[in-house]
Amino acid sequence: MRRAFFAFAVVPFIFASQAFAGDAEVKAAQTVIDGQLRAFIANDGMTAYSFAAPNVKRVFPTVDTFMNMVTKGxxxxxxxxxxxxxxxxxxxxxxxxxxxxIVGPDGKDYGAVYTLELQPDGSFRITGCSLRASTSLST
Incomplete structure (x- = not known):
């Protein structure tokens, strides 16, 4: 039940090119995702949790509950x-x-779709992530 809140239903997204989003905003959003992924790799739950938006933190109010959800799901x-x-x-x-x-720990390809929202302090935070396995991802 908790996982369903964090992982939005996988729906096909029609992505526009980066030209539609400001380069500064895109870079800021990518920096947040990169920071969270690096924190996960380093087993730094506190830092990984810091990139979550308030809506995620309401559902997973502690670092431990958040990391447990990510680890299992x-x-x-x-x-x-x-x-x-x-x-x-x-x-x-x-x-x-x-x-x-993403290439997962199992060596398989995955596609993750992150949603991010600009916060009142001017930073982007992750509001959700959906994940799906893929047989062929192109970069």
Missing amino acids: YPPVRQPQTYSFGKVRETSPTSIIQQVL
């Missing part, structure tokens, strides 16, 4: 072998959807 995100940014779409001046191509 998102192994490729929790321990990626490699990852790269794919297509991006700005859905509003304060919202970005970013595709991340």
Whole structure:
């Protein structure tokens, strides 16, 4: 039940090119995702949790509950072998959807779709992530 809140239903997204989202906003969103993935790899739950938006923190109010959810429900995100940014779409001046191509700990390809929202302090935070296995991902 908790996992369903964090992982939005996988729906096909039609991504626009980066030209539709401002380069600064895209870079800021990608920096947040990169920071969280690096924190997961380093087993730094506190830092990984710091990139979660308030809506996620309401459902997972502690670092332990958050990390447990990610570890059990998102192994490729929790321990990626490699990852790269794919297509991006700005859905509003304060919202970005970013595709991340991941090679999971099992060596298989996955596609993660992150949603991020601009916060009142001017930073982007991750509001959700959906994950799907893929037989062929192109970068």
